[in-house]
Amino acid sequence: MKTILPGQTIGIIGGGQLGRMMGVAAKEAGFRIAVLDPTTDSPCGQIADIEIVAPYNDEHALEELSKVSDVITFEFENIDYEGLKRLTEKAYVPQGAELVRITQNRINEKAEIQKSGAPVAPYIAADTFDELVQKIDQIGFPCIVKTAFGGYDGKGQVKLDSKEQLEEASGLFTHSSCIAEAFVPFEKEISVIIQRNLAGESYCLPIAENIHKHHILHESIVPARVDSNVLQQAEKAAEKIASHLELVGTLAVEMFVLTDGKIVINELAPRPHNSGHYSIEACNISQFHQHIRAVCGWPLRKPKLWAPSIMVNVLGEHVEPLTERIANYPDWSIHLYGKAEAKEKRKMGHVTIMTESLEDTLQEIEQSDIWKD
Structure with missing residues (x-):
């Protein structure tokens, strides 16, 4: 196992907010940062030593x-696989x-x-819409049809409640093959962030409960408000997947x-994943510091939660009301990502609130006019 030491350079493919927070964690430990991104002055490029x-x-x-x-390392999965594969042969x-x-x-x-x-x-x-029509009875309705490639924050998918709606999914096949999943009634969505190094040492962050608005993550609540047996099942499943994939680095496992x-x-x-941002303040090791440890061949640290916490995403429409009211919330940790333009529904930052009462703080967030639709 190769060990990368402070003073050496970590290259990051992708200059978005995840790359930025990765880079900040790495620079705290004395590393240099190089970033590859199509956009000049990207969030990660702003803090990098070398910007490509x-x-x-x-x-x-x-x-x-x-x-x-x-x-x-890389900050997101929608990069060129063939290029990355060739890169592994020389770097x-x-x-x-x-x-x-x-x-x-x-x-x-x-x-x-x-x-x-x-x-x-x-x-x-299914590779084609006709194949979907032929196979759909194997899972029945309701179901969700999703493109195999691309799609995030609710894009690239459609929910079907009956055969009469099948035609609504036909357009998805212009982009790629698709999967159709049986719709499962669920009570909550949770996510497990598991991190593993080359030696096979792994740890999970405290499990988050995720609340979405308009198919975009709105809040992550930690610890998740579920029974202990659910937490055990979730960690066990994440460990199985990470071991099977021979994970190095970080894997976020979203589950119902x-x-x-x-x-x-x-x-x-x-x-690293949006639902793990709370760990910057709320844990003894953030997902970004642990990721750097994992890819650099360092021993990992067992995560501990300092206090119950809530992470709230800041979208483009939230930036102005948030910045106008910063003085009202001295206990909020505010992160803005350095993006040039605050577009509606674009992730611009997040807020983390450590609290003694999750329910009281959730009510405070709900009553705030920062996140009003």
Whole structure:
């Protein structure tokens, strides 16, 4: 196992907010940062020592990143797999490229989750709309049809309640093959962030309960308000998946808690995750510091939660009311990501609130006019 030491350079593919927070954690430990992103002055580029502005599949840019970096990681999965695979042949990329190939494609992802022994909802895969029509009776209705490639925050999917609605899914096949999942009635969504180094040492962060608005994560509540047996099932499933995938770095495992107390895995993200941002203030090790430890070959730290906490996303429409009211909330930890333009529904930052009473703080957030629709 190779150990990367302070003073050496960590290359990050992707210059968004996850790369920025990764980079800040790395710089605190004395590392230098190089970032590859198509946009100049990206959130990560603003704090990097070396900024390479080019598309993710630019061979010359990847070559340059490999030359200036002692280790390379990535901040999101929708990067060029073939380019990343070639990069692993000439640079040190401890996470490899296979995890990206698997999680870029929902069909591959579901298959690997099943192979790990973790539970998923019944599903079918279809290359064409005609194939979907032929197979749909295998899972029935209601169901959710999702594109195999791309799609996030509710995009690239449609819920079908009957055969009469099938035509609504036909347009999804213009982009890629699709999967159709049986709709499972669930009570809550939770996420487990598991982190693992090359030695096979792994830890899960305290499990978050996630609340969405308009298909975008609104709040993460920690600890999740579920029974202890649900937490045990969730950690066990995440450990199975991480071990099966031979994870190095970070994997976010999103899952549904069903009415009978069982869980099913929804999807994976092979990088730090929005629902783990609370850990910056609320834990003895943040997801970003732990990720840097994992890819640099350092021993991991067992996470501890200092206090119950709530993370709230700050979207474009929230920035102005939040900044106008900062003085009213001295106990809120405010993170803004340095994005140039505050567009509606665009993630611009987050707030973390450590609290003695989750319910009281949730009510305070609800009553605030910052997050009014």
